[in-house]
Amino acid sequence: MFGRVGEAIRESLRKLISRGYIDEKTLDSFLDELKKDLLQADVEITTVKEFIKEVREKVLKEKDKGFSIREVVIPIVYEELVKLVGEGEKIEVREKPFKILLVGLFGSGKTTTAGKLALFFSKRGYKVCLVCLDVFRPAAYEQLEQLAKKVKVGFLGDPNEKDPVKLVRRFEGEFEKYDVVIFDSSGRDALDESMIKEITSIERELRPQEVILVMSADIGQQAKEEANAFHEALKITGVIVTKLDGTAKGGGAIVACKETKAKIKFVGTGEHLEDLEEFEPKRFISRLIGLGDLETLLKKAKEVIKEEKAEELKEKMTSGKLSLIDFYEQLRSVQQMGSLSKLMTMIPGLPLMKLPKDILSIQEEKMKKFIHIMDSMTKEELENPDIINASRVSRIAKGAGVTEGEVRELLTQYNQMRKLMKGLGSGDLRKLMRRFGGLGLR
Numbered sequence: 001m002f003g004r005v006g007e008a009i010r011e012s013l014r015k016l017i018s019r020g021y022i023d024e025k026t027l028d029s030f031l032d033e034l035k036k037d038l039l040q041a042d043v044e045i046t047t048v049k050e051f052i053k054e055v056r057e058k059v060l061k062e063k064d065k066g067f068s069i070r071e072v073v074i075p076i077v078y079e080e081l082v083k084l085v086g087e088g089e090k091i092e093v094r095e096k097p098f099k100i101l102l103v104g105l106f107g108s109g110k111t112t113t114a115g116k117l118a119l120f121f122s123k124r125g126y127k128v129c130l131v132c133l134d135v136f137r138p139a140a141y142e143q144l145e146q147l148a149k150k151v152k153v154g155f156l157g158d159p160n161e162k163d164p165v166k167l168v169r170r171f172e173g174e175f176e177k178y179d180v181v182i183f184d185s186s187g188r189d190a191l192d193e194s195m196i197k198e199i200t201s202i203e204r205e206l207r208p209q210e211v212i213l214v215m216s217a218d219i220g221q222q223a224k225e226e227a228n229a230f231h232e233a234l235k236i237t238g239v240i241v242t243k244l245d246g247t248a249k250g251g252g253a254i255v256a257c258k259e260t261k262a263k264i265k266f267v268g269t270g271e272h273l274e275d276l277e278e279f280e281p282k283r284f285i286s287r288l289i290g291l292g293d294l295e296t297l298l299k300k301a302k303e304v305i306k307e308e309k310a311e312e313l314k315e316k317m318t319s320g321k322l323s324l325i326d327f328y329e330q331l332r333s334v335q336q337m338g339s340l341s342k343l344m345t346m347i348p349g350l351p352l353m354k355l356p357k358d359i360l361s362i363q364e365e366k367m368k369k370f371i372h373i374m375d376s377m378t379k380e381e382l383e384n385p386d387i388i389n390a391s392r393v394s395r396i397a398k399g400a401g402v403t404e405g406e407v408r409e410l411l412t413q414y415n416q417m418r419k420l421m422k423g424l425g426s427g428d429l430r431k432l433m434r435r436f437g438g439l440g441l442r
């Protein structure tokens with residue numbers, strides 16, 4: 001995301017948490033690395049200094065409360081990074097036709113982004129049209145027309161008309177036929193008189209609901225100046241930062257936007273039409289630091305395990321009263337959530353550990369087998385696994401078509417889990433989970 005900088009931040013974090021005990025000195029050398037990473041991302045220096053100071057103070061405050069630095073450092077770095085990049089803002093299609101005018105300097109990615117937005121909204125069921133108001137660049141018309149064909153949306157334009165305002169007037173009646181109409185405009189070397197005049201006159205005629213500045217991430221902290229200048233001259237309603245994939249300075253561009261009046265609506269992360277995402281700081285940062293897409297996981301988990309049930313399960317887990325039925329239900333719900341390997345990538349901390357793929361698929365196979373085995377048990381056995389003696393093991397194995405060894409393995413794993421959960425009841429995991437409270441984890 002921040003290009004190489006994201007990798008550097010992940011590496012620093014990985015190094016830090018691979019240590020058993022973290023003292024203040026280690027924390028400071030980690031913070032030094034983090035500072036360098038952020039400066040490399042072109043985040044403005046006083047902002048970086050404040051950020052580092054804030055993280056340090058928060059970590060030490062938690063330490064005074066009895067937490068270890070190791071427990072709290074990742075959640076705090078996460079929370080502070082989320083704050084650092086500011087808030088995103090979604091584009092809501094509030095009325096129809098919903099008109100979005102894209103403006104920006106040469107090569108910032110307007111035309112590409114117009115195509116990406118068309119795909120984004122048509123995927124969500126809106127009837128979309130792309131309109132070429134770029135009367136400047138040779139072949140601008142063809143470029144957008146091709147994109148419209150690819151995405152299979154409407155297209156309006158006229159390569160022979162050199163006045164964008166006339167184009168708007170001519171097509172006015174057409175816009176009504178669509179839910180979302182996206183306008184690509186001419187770029188300039190700089191925000192000069194001619195650009196301001198052109199966009200202002202288009203705006204007056206068109207009255208778009210959104211005027212979006214498309215900016216390339218490689219300008220780094222200069223994004224602040226650019227966004228402010230465009231906002232003053234043209235009253236932009238938001239920003240799309242493109243080419244985050246290709247530059248280390250993306251972080252700087254995003255942080256700089258926070259200090260402008262215009263919020264980031266989307267970020268562009270590649271040349272393909274799918275490479276556009278709504279800017280959601282929590283998701284963005286959790287991926288950046290390898291926390292995984294926690295919120296997606298939570299959403300999925302919620303669909304499967306109902307809230308009260310999760311609460312009840314937590315109670316049983318931490319008190320050691322977990323029966324095989326609960327174990328069974330847990331396995332089932334994990335299964336319903338999708339493949340284990342996919343799930344693992346969403347669990348906080350785990351991507352940092354790099355689990356080998358085949359271990360996960362073996363584990364998935366095993367899970368299926370365990371479910372078969374439990375299907376062959378009686379209710380009594382599930383409720384009170386301690387009564388499962390040798391002859392019961394043999395019956396269950398036959399019923400499930402597995403070996404007796406596999407039945408015993410299940411019982412061993414269940415017992416280990418029961419013990420482990422009991423141990424965690426008062427221990428580290430709970431504290432850690434509490435720290436993640438801000439993310440919606442319980």
Ligand SMILES: Nc1nc2c(ncn2[C@@H]2O[C@H](COP(=O)(O)OP(=O)(O)OP(=O)(O)O)[C@@H](O)[C@H]2O)c(=O)[nH]1
Binds near residue numbers: 105108109134242
């Ligand atoms: N890697 C990457 N490339 C991008 C992204 N967005 C746009 N590009 C590339 O940037 C170049 C310029 O994109 P355009 O969409 O033509 O830019 P524009 O603002 O319309 O340019 P003008 O019409 O000349 O003002 C193209 O080669 C795009 O493929 C992005 O998010 N990531």
Ligand SMILES: [Mg+2]
Binds near residue numbers: 110140184
């Ligand atoms: Mg263009």
